[in-house]
Amino acid sequence: MTESVNEDKAHLLKVIALDTGGTMTDSFIIDENGSFSVGKALTTGNEESIGILNSIEDSLNQWGKLLEDTGVGVEALVYSGTAMLNRLLEREGNDNIGVIVNAGFEDLHRLGRALQCWIGLDYAGRLHVREHEHPPTLIPRNNFKGVRGRINFWGDELIPLYERDVEKAVDELLEMNVDCICVCLLCSYMNSMHEMEVERIAKQIMKEKGKEIPVILSSDHNPVRGETPRLNALLIEQYAAEPSRKQLKAIAEKLKEKGVPAPLRILTSYGGTMSPYSKSLIPTMVSGPIGGMIGSKFIAEKYGIKNLVSSDVGGTSFDVGLTMEHYVPTKWESSLGGFILNIPMIALDSIGAGTGMYVRYNDVSGRLEFGPESAGYLIGVCNEQSGVEQVTMTDCSLILGYLNPDYFLGGKVPLNKKRALSYIEDQLATPFKTDPYETARGALDLIEINMKNHLNGMIQGLGFRPENYTLLSFGGGGPLHVAGYSKGLSFQNIMIPEWAAAFSAYGCACADHSYRHEISVDLVIDPDRTMSGFVASMLSSTWNDLKTRIKEEFEKEGRNPEEMKFKPSLKLQYFGMLKDLEVESHTDVLNAEYSAELDRFDSPDVDIILKRYDDLFEKIFRRGTKSPELGYHVTKAVGTGVVPVPKPILPEYELSSERPNDISSKGTRETYWDGKWHESSIWEMRLLNSGNIVNGPAVIEAPATTLVVPPNYRVKLDKHRIFHMEGK
């Protein structure tokens, strides 16, 4: 982007990041100097690799280069995509899957959980029962076979496994020619004995019949409590993720043929990357919005920022995530296509508030209503060809002078301001009996306060205040709305990278190469900590197991496991609670010491961890809520293994004067603020130099985004080409 005019450079690629969306495939390439370029091409569904090569070609075109000449030194090749997720959302996955569950639980998938009916709805939708609906099932009921037997919640066998039930179930499933057999038995997260027995019998029968299909156990795949999310994860893996494996391998092959030496890595929902050869691909199902979070963490590290909130305004949603004390929190309860899951995901919350969101007037309540639907890439009524008939946020921004009708996507989509104005007049201003501009500004105010509430709620929910945080804004709509949704929150700093529109793809390239594994442990530490020595040794040995498992994953993809850095953490709660928090451990070997005074083993290391948990708990939930007198319950041991990979560098530019060059000026335009029109300076983003300051009211335009600076605000472009916004 910034360097696209310098054709004489070599542009040897170091990093290729790919983001395959439903319609477009984006590529983000970085050369040896840190210069970058963005390419776009149509996504090719059946053979993703074609779209990917086209997209890389497009990005190299801007430098007049070919992949064959520039790709030989690539050190990082990262992929994120929506193919798996779309396969799930559109119910186009592989449903030829056999499932073995406890007898009497053949309806487990069909019953699901009622919360899956409303989990994705807004406040009104949650109240309005007629909107509630179960997600359509993935696997037909006939593919579920029950076997008698039960393990209880502390892991003892209550009822022995009935082998003849297993034999019958396996026979029937093989008869049906299923592609694999998933096994999910109750309480297998505590004791996997019955699941392993099912596997043994199944393999035996297959051997006899000369058939071979994979048998996947829930106790191996995702050994955590909650049979519904555990089964969901198991099924979605086979239904939607596994079918992508071939595609991913093909992409890796194609790029290798073009001379790219770096192995392909896929971004995961917990922020690391993994190989297409790894055992489970489900962590890669959601990666799009994660890229932005990783990029944010990367920026936070480069700038030495402890607490950063990242905000991504896209066409349909507003995503918020936090980096807190240099650490990106993960959450456990997540949902995918309406199904709840127990897989770790970066704590990222979304609300439907994107630039394409519809704005309506409700004549009963006399109020404006927003969304939840969005015009998405159709933009709004200002896009005459789109057929959109309902006013969107973009229409509002356009008539207020914030957007340049002739420069949307660099002028590729001409916007009709008159049309937007007349629709806003008819649909919103007339029923409100107000002026259309005041109405449009009011509508944006309401949406922006919603965004602000969301942002603030997330920060406060973790026990902080905006004063502790720096705000990073990106996404195509971020720079347009950041002044609005940050108004009244006193952030330490507000940062807007020049490459805001492609920030998610950039973020992919910043991801670690890592695997995260976890296991339910259910260890109890009583209030006087008599068990802490035992807990220390159990945790140390569990972490050791996790470490071995993760090393195997790296080994499988040809990495040297000795390069791996292991990060131990654990999830715990006060005894009796149901919701846990994750705390990092300072060491993966917790020492236990004999205390002669107490005549038992104590562990100062466990004490350190418990102190961290107490502090975190109090920080989040505040006054009087700590309950150490109840003791602690360690629910899960978590291990993350990381091997070093090259990351993008942040190029540094010389600072020039505060006053921008004349060549970056595009004249003036009227913009609407606080009930009146203001003459505002207009700038070309690419032509501004590091060190320049632009005072509001102003609009800084780029093909893919627009930075709006209200009156009494100003922005300064720093040496890394990140804008810093200040205002009242």
Place this chain on the structure above:
Amino acid sequence: MESKNIGWNGKSLKSMLEESEKLLEDKKSYYGIEHLSLKEENPFRYERAYASLRGALVSARETALHVAASPIVTEIGELCFGLYTPEGDSIAVSTGILVHIHTMSEGIKFMIREGYEENPTINQGDIFLNNDPQCGNVHTTDVQTLIPIFWEEELIGWAGGVTHQIDIGGITPGHTLVSSIQRFDDGAYYTCLKIGSNDKIWRDHMISAKKAVRSPMYWELDEKCRLAGNLMIRDAVFEFIEREGIEYYKKFIREAIEEGRQILQKRVKERLIPGRYRASSFMDLPMKHQAWVPLAKENRISNHPLEIIVKEDGKFSVSFDGASAGGANAFNCDKGAMEGGQWVLLTQVLIYGDKVNDGAYYAVEKNYPLGSWANPGDPYLSYQAPWGNLIPAYTAMMKCLSYGLFARGFREEVVPGYGFTGDSIQGGGIFNAGPLKGERWMLSTFEISGQGLGASAVRDGLNWGYAMWNPESDLGDVETWELFQGGIPYLSRKVKPNVAGFGKYRGGGNYGSVAFIANSEKVEFFAGREGLVFHGSGGMHGGYPNSTSYRLQATNTNLAEIFQNKQDYPISDDDTRNGEFERFLEGDIERKPYGTIYPISLHNYDIIHFSESGGPGYGDPLERKLESIKQDLDDGLYTPETVNNVFGVVAKYEKTTKEWEIDVEESTKHREEIKKEREEKSMNFEEFWKYERKKITEGELSEHVNRMYSESLKLSKTWSKEFKEFWKFPEDFQMGGD
């Protein structure tokens, strides 16, 4: 002690409350507000203000959920928060068990009326606890924490949070006790009690409160959870005032409530047709041979006649005139319960997208006749399980609203009713083996929060996904429930045929479970649900009610031997006439036709079946599409017998495809036959009237039906007059057996 008034402008709270009530009475609007001046002046600022308060409540709830312990709160989300005016009117609410939002209003008003300002005094940082149904609560198991919010010297509002406890120390373990017959059986009572100051709960209270329940740890964590949420709300109010100013806040909170009142009226006008709507519902209490106390030993049915009047200007009234009497049972309802039930349904059907606050409460005129189950007027009765009457009674409201919605053309919004949130199985025991030996476990599965919803006028009802008291319904995972009730592990959770109400569009379906007692001793077990009556809404426009419940259990079984020998054990009760219990088990197998039972003792290897409710259907089942019937059969929602007898469809199972096949020709013929049979059986209204009247006059009605109508006749002159006029009885008429 001389103390300064804490109300606005030097007033006392009591005088503020009186003023507010008088203005409502005189001007018929909240606080006499005529214009929503803030909204008119700057609608955007006004909406922004509301959004920020509601946002704070929702995020307080989300955060506080993490502090709570009881699975009912954390797994099912039985928690909600509200912000109230100084007089106790709710301004905005979080999501969650919305049924409680008005209940906390009544608690605040109680404190004001009782002069808490002078004694025990109300100060910044004070904490009050309430669970008294006479002070607005639903039943003792719902526990509320209320804190006053002061700005400078003035009380400017209250924050309130409520959670549903796993146990409240009543006559038996459990949360909705059926054997409670008087106040003293209901468990711990806290009548708007001050329990803390300076944002801290007093230690003496915590010690005594924990001793008053069987689950002290959950009590402590849930109490901390409610306080944590309230403090977050108070912070949000302070921020609001710093941003908007105190004068704006004061004006805003009142206008927001008045707007809520106006919107309900507008929605009623938009969605319903003016007129008089009536529907009735019933509940059975089969206690003659079960109750422990002589006073309670009678079989009862309660009568829930409901009338809604919609006026042309959108005015709306609800009356239970004609309701039967309250008495020595757990199903009595006080005002909080009645208001809560009504309010939560209005939010689900009419005002979900609007300002959800006490404005809706003030927009509705209501009548809960004194002496009836809906307002017994006796504080010494039990109010432990008001849900027993509340849930069925308000199905009638859903049906009345649905007539209006249908008539206005909102066919997809029609909800003829919902399933009872049961089987509500409860009890508990003590582990006698394993690592938890000697520890108590509680049975209070809240999977009752996932019932079948009624069909609409255009589609089938939602399966296993609705609770009338909490729009955010859920079943929870077996693996989570067993952490708390591990002495009664599940053997199944399986879709149960024939529970969904029949109709052109069927009601929501549901499942049944089998569980057995393991590693335990001293096990008590009881349950509550309708069994001998259908809930009155009972389907619409020809649709049928959902099935009722029954009890099935086996004691002294050979289950241990069965497991050891790896023989079949029961996992369902799909075919009740050839049941798996009877086929697979030796022992004492008991089937009872009713759903509500007093506690019984169970022992290891005793085994029970319980099931969740379906929803009522819509339209004539003979009009149900054949392809939908095929799907019902494939899904196991109906048995082939029901499909044949009720839907008139002939089908057979194709073994090769493992699917059901419909015989179109035979089905068409069979449907015609059924129609003919119906015609033959039918009588005109006059004949029907005579036939039914004869039953009354000749004493053919059962004892409990007679008793129910006698009570209704006694309690309401209006209802009695209309009843007698309709049946052409003399003025001095009395029900047989009275």
